[in-house]
Every structure is written in structure tokens, then in C-alpha cells.
Amino acid sequence: MTELVAHCRLEGAAAEALAGQLDAAIRLWGNEAFHVCCERSRQELCLSLSAPGWRRLALAKARVAGEIRRLPGCATLALAWAGDGNPERLGHVQRWIVTGTRLVTPHLRRVTFRVEEAAFYAGDLHHVRLLLPQRGGGAFAFPKACPAGLPIWPEGELMPLLRNYTIRAVRADREEIDVDFVLHEPAGPATAWARDCRPGDEIGALGPIGWPVSHAPLRILAGDETALPTILRQIEECPAEECIDAYVEFADEGERQEVALPAQCRLHWLRRGDLAEALRARAREDGDAVFAYAGAEFATSQRLKAVLSDDLGLPHAQFRSVAYWRAQAASPA
Numbered sequence: 001m002t003e004l005v006a007h008c009r010l011e012g013a014a015a016e017a018l019a020g021q022l023d024a025a026i027r028l029w030g031n032e033a034f035h036v037c038c039e040r041s042r043q044e045l046c047l048s049l050s051a052p053g054w055r056r057l058a059l060a061k062a063r064v065a066g067e068i069r070r071l072p073g074c075a076t077l078a079l080a081w082a083g084d085g086n087p088e089r090l091g092h093v094q095r096w097i098v099t100g101t102r103l104v105t106p107h108l109r110r111v112t113f114r115v116e117e118a119a120f121y122a123g124d125l126h127h128v129r130l131l132l133p134q135r136g137g138g139a140f141a142f143p144k145a146c147p148a149g150l151p152i153w154p155e156g157e158l159m160p161l162l163r164n165y166t167i168r169a170v171r172a173d174r175e176e177i178d179v180d181f182v183l184h185e186p187a188g189p190a191t192a193w194a195r196d197c198r199p200g201d202e203i204g205a206l207g208p209i210g211w212p213v214s215h216a217p218l219r220i221l222a223g224d225e226t227a228l229p230t231i232l233r234q235i236e237e238c239p240a241e242e243c244i245d246a247y248v249e250f251a252d253e254g255e256r257q258e259v260a261l262p263a264q265c266r267l268h269w270l271r272r273g274d275l276a277e278a279l280r281a282r283a284r285e286d287g288d289a290v291f292a293y294a295g296a297e298f299a300t301s302q303r304l305k306a307v308l309s310d311d312l313g314l315p316h317a318q319f320r321s322v323a324y325w326r327a328q329a330a331s332p333a
């Protein structure tokens, strides 16, 4: 695919605000599917991005601009990309059309979408932010692009609801993507949408987002049903020279899926509440060859963070524990 290039020039106070903060950020982007280069002179700072294809370039613009705006003192920096890509189109926000659904387990519904250029979602970024109507059967508007390549969201009833989900599978040759929705009760809006959707229904997707999968020689994965899609995908895509040791807690036996495990992967099914203890009981592994990833309800994810750090002795750079959802009073679907 053709390599496309965009650049952004900052002068004076804006350049100063960024200088000195960019090196760490650029290191973080190092394992993404795009390249960032920064040239500095006394008064000027020029950022260049290159990426294969216009969608990747749009994703790179949004990721870099979003991260820059989060740096101290940079929230209102005026960033404007020039160069390749259509400044009016957000290549990383797409319309997805439902083509089929099936129950994988009693509380897990797989929705298959037809997605233009589905290959864009293959790779090590597994998550997307879905754009859904605020009410069942209602409409929403897609965001427009600002010069920084970030979305400008519509207001009022046309503002979509945003929920994070995982790309469970990509079949690029058929332009298909699967997402597995946990049917929790009472259903929130995303769950109600997934429960009721029919072929032909449309939603939006922004991404892929999040941190890329970490390719350590040994990956320890842990989570509940909501993290199962990334855990199973990581197992399916695990290269022969890497190992995965996965721990999944579930509410009842019916939620257990038949999984064909590659020889170098292990998967432990646990009862709800046993995740932290199972990890704690695990032997420490020495060295830098381990990376751990956990996804679960907020309180569990906090416990797992403590176990990974205190009991398994992993330094912060070698694990991530993410709150996938938060137990709280339900809002009406």
C-alpha cells in the first residue's frame, strides 16, 4: 500500500509547550503502524507522519493530535495537518452494517458486520469505540473532522452513544468483522442494541483504538466475559515462538466456550471472583520476558493491578489492568 505523509508545523509558544514532552510520546508510538518524526529549530517544531493508506494516516493524525492535547499545557494547541489525506474525512470513523447474528453462549451474542476495507482492523489494535443511537430505532449523526484530524461531535439527540468493544475477528477477504456482545442484565443501550439488531441495521465505529497487543515471549492474560474476545483473539493469533497463559472468570458453566488451543497456550476457566486468587497463586516469572494484560469490572481490575504489581512483582511497564465496565445503577435502555 502507498505510504502517505502528513505534517504539522507549530511556532512560538505552541512549539515551546510541546518541546521536551514529545520524546516520551514518540517512543510510545514506536510500535504503532505509522511513523512519527519531529524536527526542532529554535522557533519551530515540525511533526511528520507517514502511514500506509489514507485510513491509517487519518488514524495516526487523530492518535497523535489526541495524545498531544493530553500533554500538560497543550489542551488548546491549534494543530492543523497538511499533506496527504482528505482533511474533511475521518478515515478511522466508519459505517458498519449488520449482516448476521448468532448466540455463541446464552449470554454472548456475536454480531457480524459488513465493513469496507476490513483489513484496516486486522493487526494488534483490538478495540473500537462503537457509535450507537441514543434510543433503540433512533438516528445519530457521524462526527465531522477538525483540522487536527479529531472528531467534532454533533450535539443533542444526534450525538451517538459511545461504547468500547473488541474486534473479535476480521475476515478481510469477505469484508467482515465479528463483535461479541455480553448480554448483561438489565441491558444498557449497547447491549439492548446488540440483542435486538437485525441484518441491514447500521452503526458507526471509531478506531481501532487503545494499546497494541504486547508481543512478549510470555503473555499473562486475565479477565471476565467482556475481555474474553481479546483473550481468545490473542490466543488464536499467538505466534509459535510466544506463549500465552490466560485466566478467565465467568458467571456460570454455560458461558464456557469450546476453544482449540495452540500448543503454546493455556486457558484456565474460573468461577466468578476467583481471578485475583488464581493469579496470586501463580509462580513469579523472572526477567523482562513477561507482559500481563487484564480486563474486568473496575473493582476487580484494581485488585488485579495490585496482584500483578505486588504478588507477581511486575514493574509498571510490564502490565496493564483495564476497567472494562463499572458496576453502578443502570440507566434506562
Ligand SMILES: Cc1cc2nc3c(=O)[nH]c(=O)nc-3n(C[C@H](O)[C@H](O)[C@H](O)COP(=O)(O)OP(=O)(O)OC[C@H]3O[C@@H](n4cnc5c(N)ncnc54)[C@H](O)[C@@H]3O)c2cc1C
Residues within 6 Å of the ligand: 127, 163, 164, 165, 166, 167, 179, 180, 181, 182, 183, 184, 185, 186, 187, 188, 189, 190, 191, 192, 210, 225, 226, 227, 229, 230, 322, 323, 324, 325, 326, 327, 328, 329, 330, 331
Ligand atoms: C477496551 C474495552 C473493550 C471491551 N470489549 C467488550 C466486548 O468485546 N464485549 C463486551 O460485551 N463488552 C466489552 N467491553 C465492555 C463494554 O464496553 C461495557 O460492558 C459497556 O458498559 C456496555 O455498555 P451498555 O450500554 O450495555 O451498558 P452501560 O450503559 O455502560 O451500563 C448500564 C448498566 O449495565 C452495567 N453493566 C455494563 N456492562 C456490564 C457487564 N459486562 N456485566 C454486567 N453489568 C454491566 C453497568 O454497571 C450499568 O449499571 C469492553 C470495554 C473496554 C474498555
